[in-house]
Amino acid sequence: MPLIIKDEYPEVLFREDGKRLDGREKNELRPIKMEVGVIKNADGSAYLEWGNNKIFVAVYGPREVHPHHLAKPDRGILRVFYRMATYSVFDRKRPAPGRREKEISMIISDCIEPILFLELYPGTSFEVFIEVIDADGGTRCASTTGVALALADAGIPMKSLVSAVAVGKIDGKIVVDLSGIEDKAGEADLPCAITWYNKEISLLQFDGNMDLNEMSEFLDLAKDALGRIHQIQLDALKSKFLTIQEKSDEIIVNKENQGES
Amino acid sequence: MMDVKRVISKIEKNYIINNLRKQERIDGRGLWDYRKFKIQSDIISSAEGSADVCLGETRIITGLKYEVGKPFPDLPNEGVCTVMAELLPLASPLFERGPPDEQSIELARVVDRGIRHADCVQTKKLCIKENEAVYILFIDMYVINYDGNLIDAGGISALTTLISAHIPEGKIENGNLEWTGKYFTGESIVNELPIVITYGKIGDIIFLDPNLPEELVCDGRISISVTEDKITSIQKSGAATFSIDDLKMLGDKSLEIGKKLRKDLNLWQYKAKYK
Numbered sequence: 183m184p185l186i187i188k189d190e191y192p193e194v195l196f197r198e199d200g201k202r203l204d205g206r207e208k209n210e211l212r213p214i215k216m217e218v219g220v221i222k223n224a225d226g227s228a229y230l231e232w233g234n235n236k237i238f239v240a241v242y243g244p245r246e247v248h249p250h251h252l253a254k255p256d257r258g259i260l261r262v263f264y265r266m267a268t269y270s271v272f273d274r275k276r277p278a279p280g281r282r283e284k285e286i287s288m289i290i291s292d293c294i295e296p297i298l299f300l301e302l303y304p305g306t307s308f309e310v311f312i313e314v315i316d317a318d319g320g321t322r323c324a325s326t327t328g329v330a331l332a333l334a335d336a337g338i339p340m341k342s343l344v345s346a347v348a349v350g351k352i353d354g355k356i357v358v359d360l361s362g363i364e365d366k367a368g369e370a371d372l373p374c375a376i377t378w379y380n381k382e383i384s385l386l387q388f389d390g391n392m393d394l395n396e397m398s399e400f401l402d403l404a405k406d407a408l409g410r411i412h413q414i415q416l417d418a419l420k421s422k423f424l425t426i427q428e429k430s431d432e433i434i435v436n437k438e439n440q441g442e443s
Numbered sequence: 444m445m446d447v448k449r450v451i452s453k454i455e456k457n458y459i460i461n462n463l464r465k466q467e468r469i470d471g472r473g474l475w476d477y478r479k480f481k482i483q484s485d486i487i488s489s490a491e492g493s494a495d496v497c498l499g500e501t502r503i504i505t506g507l508k509y510e511v512g513k514p515f516p517d518l519p520n521e522g523v524c525t526v527m528a529e530l531l532p533l534a535s536p537l538f539e540r541g542p543p544d545e546q547s548i549e550l551a552r553v554v555d556r557g558i559r560h561a562d563c564v565q566t567k568k569l570c571i572k573e574n575e576a577v578y579i580l581f582i583d584m585y586v587i588n589y590d591g592n593l594i595d596a597g598g599i600s601a602l603t604t605l606i607s608a609h610i611p612e613g614k615i616e617n618g619n620l621e622w623t624g625k626y627f628t629g630e631s632i633v634n635e636l637p638i639v640i641t642y643g644k645i646g647d648i649i650f651l652d653p654n655l656p657e658e659l660v661c662d663g664r665i666s667i668s669v670t671e672d673k674i675t676s677i678q679k680s681g682a683a684t685f686s687i688d689d690l691k692m693l694g695d696k697s698l699e700i701g702k703k704l705r706k707d708l709n710l711w712q713y714k715a716k717y718k
Contacts, residue, residue, distance in 0.1 A: 184509065184510060184511070184611075185509075185611040185612075185620065185621075185622045186622050221534070221587060221588050222588055223534060223535045223536065223588055223589060223590070224533065227533075234488050234489075236486070236487070238533060238587060239533075240533040242532075242536055248539070263540065265531075267504075267506060267583065267585050268527070268581065269489060269493065269506025269507065269581075269583055270487070270489055274508035274581055277527065277529065277583070278542075309532070311531065311532050312533075313531055313533055313585065313587070315504055315506070315585065316486075316487045316488055316489050316490075317489060318488070318489070
């Protein structure tokens with residue numbers, strides 16, 4: 183039993199100046215930082231800081247399937263394991279994976295599968311490991327976004343990237359990218375992901391209540407935010423190669439200087 | 444991507460051994476050099492203390508959580524500090540999913556024993572009321588990248604996590620457990636800083652801080668925890684055997700290396716900023 187029982191949920195989720203509790207506008211995302219190639223042992227990896235969320239993603243594959251009976255003779259298989267560290271949440275999480283983690287693993291796997299060419303890799307597996315080391319609402323969307331980055335970093339052929347974000351309703355107003363407290367105290371939460379090759383929704387869950395007008399408003403707002411997230415993903419992938427370019431430029435310059443002296 | 448293999452070829456093994464015979468390492472270090480430590484503290488906002496420690500390419504992220512519970516009947520006025528380690532399959536193709544295996548249990552236990560027997564955590568200060576309420580601290584280590592010598596990286600990360608701790612202070616009032624509104628920090632519960640130092644052994648050559656290829660080809664390892672002037676725990680693992688003279692030499696060496704490392708890392712700089 184922890185000592186501090188978290189305060190009851192705040193009654194209003196907007197400040198007097200009309201902004202949200204953390205100072206964001208309704209359509210504003212939390213600060214997002216993405217980096218690829220952070221885990222040297224993995225074939226591909228990504229690290230995300232999305233508000234207070236901190237997430238590592240690693241991809242291994244194509245590699246041999248363990249246990250062997252899961253292998254399919256005509257196609258590769260994709261396995262996603264979403265896990266949270268014991269210290270990533272307010273009350274210490276039990277170390278063994280729970281029902282929530284298993285469900286999220288499955289929906290992320292289903293979301294990612296359409297962008298891969300699994301039929302080109304019979305008898306193999308792609309394994310994606312997600313470790314949430316700090317959580318503050320929206321970890322499944324951040325994880326999905328990170329998985330797309332890690333797959334791209336691994337050089338696995340993909341139709342396109344996937345981006346994900348949650349939209350929701352707090353105090354009757356529709357907002358994007360719910361924080362932990364907004365998720366718990368708000369009225370509705372709709373995480374969704376888009377596969378960019380066909381611009382269709384590949385992950386969709388909803389909890390709360392909405393009418394049809396609100397639903398279309400939700401999806402329009404999500405589409406706008408997803409575009410911005412896609413841009414951050416592309417920048418993260420490009421910056422990896424820019425860094426390599428800078429390093430090689432440096433080496434060339436150094437060599438030239440040595441030649442002169 | 445690094446090239447991680449389950450089996451190291453004979454040619455590579457011979458290369459490692461021949462280098463060691465010449466007092467050289469494949470990564471350019473001397474026999475008694477550590478790889479570079481890189482430490483960050485208090486990086487997890489949900490945890491009551493945390494550390495991100497890199498030893499070369501080995502990386503461990505550790506967090507501290509607490510609970511208030513009943514003390515053990517034989518230690519009615521002492522809190523409890525437990526250490527857990529997870530070798531995430533994310534960290535290396537050598538790690539598999541599933542419940543903790545021998546390697547992760549060894550890591551957790553060696554780090555735990557180093558701390559437990561060194562007068563490091565002042566468990567008596569973790570008591571709220573005798574026989575009724577004490578703090579139970581959970582130090583959970585997650586391996587993010589594996590490049591050899593998890594034990595030393597884990598030891599430093601557990602210590603840094605404890606030092607960076609900021610835990611709500613409790614009191615018992617009218618039989619109820621309450622928060623005083625204040626926090627106590629790692630500074631007030633940590634006394635000595637035990638440092639665990641691991642050596643590898645191949646043939647008759649002993650060397651400090653084995654990296655992954657060295658760990659895979661070495662006959663065995665020995666981990667020695669030292670405080671300022673005492674040895675507090677030893678763990679020999681693997682199939683190597685050590686002579687009495689070797690052990691005496693390693694004891695001396697450990698105290699010396701421990702002193703230097705304690706000074707170089709200056710772990711007290713990671714104490715919690717607020718109270």
